[in-house]
Amino acid sequence: MANRGANRTRLLWVSLLVTSLFLITLDLRGINLINSIRTGSQSFLAPIQRVGSNVLSPFSNLFTDLSNFGRTNSKIDSLKTENEELRSQLIFNKNVLGELEQLKGVLDLAGQARFKVVAARVISKGGTGTFSETLVLDAGSDAGIKRDMTVIASAGLVGVVKSTTKSSAVVLLMSDPSFRIGVRIAGTQDMGILSGEGEGKFSLRMLSATGQLKPGDVLLSRGSSGDKPFVPGVPVGKVITIDNSTGQLTKQGRVMGFVDLNALGVVSVVVDSMGRNPGDALVPKAPAPAPTVTVFVTPKPSPTE
Amino acid sequence: MTFNRVPAIFATFLLLFLLQESLLNKIDFFIGGFSLYLAFFMAWIMQDERNSAVATGFIAGFIADLSPTLEAPFGLWTFILTAMSYVMATNVRAALDAELSPVVMSAVTVIGSSIALFSFVICGAILGQEVGSTSYVIQEIFGNALWTLLLSPLYVPIAIGVYRATLTARNR
Numbered sequence: 293m294a295n296r297g298a299n300r301t302r303l304l305w306v307s308l309l310v311t312s313l314f315l316i317t318l319d320l321r322g323i324n325l326i327n328s329i330r331t332g333s334q335s336f337l338a339p340i341q342r343v344g345s346n347v348l349s350p351f352s353n354l355f356t357d358l359s360n361f362g363r364t365n366s367k368i369d370s371l372k373t374e375n376e377e378l379r380s381q382l383i384f385n386k387n388v389l390g391e392l393e394q395l396k397g398v399l400d401l402a403g404q405a406r407f408k409v410v411a412a413r414v415i416s417k418g419g420t421g422t423f424s425e426t427l428v429l430d431a432g433s434d435a436g437i438k439r440d441m442t443v444i445a446s447a448g449l450v451g452v453v454k455s456t457t458k459s460s461a462v463v464l465l466m467s468d469p470s471f472r473i474g475v476r477i478a479g480t481q482d483m484g485i486l487s488g489e490g491e492g493k494f495s496l497r498m499l500s501a502t503g504q505l506k507p508g509d510v511l512l513s514r515g516s517s518g519d520k521p522f523v524p525g526v527p528v529g530k531v532i533t534i535d536n537s538t539g540q541l542t543k544q545g546r547v548m549g550f551v552d553l554n555a556l557g558v559v560s561v562v563v564d565s566m567g568r569n570p571g572d573a574l575v576p577k578a579p580a581p582a583p584t585v586t587v588f589v590t591p592k593p594s595p596t597e
Numbered sequence: 598m599t600f601n602r603v604p605a606i607f608a609t610f611l612l613l614f615l616l617q618e619s620l621l622n623k624i625d626f627f628i629g630g631f632s633l634y635l636a637f638f639m640a641w642i643m644q645d646e647r648n649s650a651v652a653t654g655f656i657a658g659f660i661a662d663l664s665p666t667l668e669a670p671f672g673l674w675t676f677i678l679t680a681m682s683y684v685m686a687t688n689v690r691a692a693l694d695a696e697l698s699p700v701v702m703s704a705v706t707v708i709g710s711s712i713a714l715f716s717f718v719i720c721g722a723i724l725g726q727e728v729g730s731t732s733y734v735i736q737e738i739f740g741n742a743l744w745t746l747l748l749s750p751l752y753v754p755i756a757i758g759v760y761r762a763t764l765t766a767r768n769r
Contacts, residue, residue: 312672312679329663337665341618422666469728469729490737
């Protein structure tokens with residue numbers, strides 16, 4: 293009797309496993325039904341994610357803030373003197389201000405390059421179970437966003453639009469392991485391929501054996517045919533180390549992205565590059581050195597002397 | 598397994614999926630991330646009888662595959678969770694005491710979630726998905742295990758309560 297029960301379970305298990313393998317096969321063969329199931333779920337999720345984003349925005353960096361707790365003790369002490377109403381108001385204002393600053397930055401960058409952009413808020417991120425670095429935006433095809441459009445933030449490249457619905461878009465971040473972009477070094481124009489490696493890490497491989505590479509070199513997007521998926525001239529990152537191991541045909545290096553991909557609130561999607569190539573115009577300016585302050589002290593005789 | 602439990606199981610995991618996608622994914626967990634969905638699934642499966650566990654694995658996997666940010670082929674989570682559910686409900690459950698203590702429940706949940714994520718990476722890689730460097734994968738799985746363990750006092754009692762609430766009079 294128990295054996296019959298076990299056999300029935302095994303039969304159910306095998307049938308369901310075969311069904312799941314059938315679903316995988318359909319997806320790998322590019323059957324439309326499977327694609328439309330995910331697009332449908334994205335359309336369904338977008339409004340809920342938007343509400344979730346609004347509810348959670350003051351707390352989304354809670355753990356990072358907690359890790360910096362020791363360093364911000366003095367700031368917390370001063371804040372304790374303020375009442376609860378002012379504190380919550382401050383959190384709200386800071387959040388709005390942060391988003392405004394990001395929006396201003398990204399519009400400045402797009403304005404400098406004369407790109408036509410659509411601004412959008414980040415409403416969700418790809419989770420642990422997906423093993424992909426993605427964002428969900430609150431604007432989609434209704435705002436003119438299409439697949440394979442470049443996404444930028446105030447400091448440079450963020451990623452590329454992977455899919456859209458009417459009111460949302462999924463962006464593949466440049467740190468995703470499957471992300472590749474052709475880049476050129478500002479100044480020398482030597483070309484290379486930048487690859488995402490997850491968690492904000494990037495590697496660069498030069499295309500030519502004679503291509504020169506040194507720490508501090510600024511990388512800009514090379515641009516694609518028809519500006520899809522990448523428009524040219526967008527700052528991508530800065531070379532931090534060079535891999536000098538022998539046996540390599542071309543130089544390789546580690547790169548730090550200009551954009552902090554974990555702290556994105558507002559981004560812009562380049563809907564039209566207007567056929568322009570900004571060249572090296574978008575290279576971030578080095579910060580001006582702080583002026584040295586010299587204080588002269590003239591000793592005064594004390595009244596007792 | 599009675600078929601009238603299916604809507605309750607579906608609704609529970611759909612609700613969890615919405616919670617995961619709209620709120621938990623937005624939180625920066627400092628190290629890796631936390632999949633409440635997987636943790637809840639493991640805690641649920643440990644209490645279920647075999648037939649029901651296998652069906653729950655299929656339903657939960659199918660819902661997880663709906664994630665729009667997923668790069669892997671549709672059906673991969675369905676495959677992994679269906680396979681895991683059978684192994685958990687037969688081999689693992691049989692090796693444990695009839696009454697599960699909260700500590701055992703937490704430990705099984707942590708190990709089960711980590712194995713599910715690891716299997717997902719391996720199967721994804723076999724199917725051609727790019728999953729990143731080894732250190733990235735280890736960090737993600739370790740981070741998830743850490744948060745699954747730390748937050749187990751919160752979600753394990755809820756999982757037990759919700760599971761019992763979905764039982765029909767005949768199941769009880």
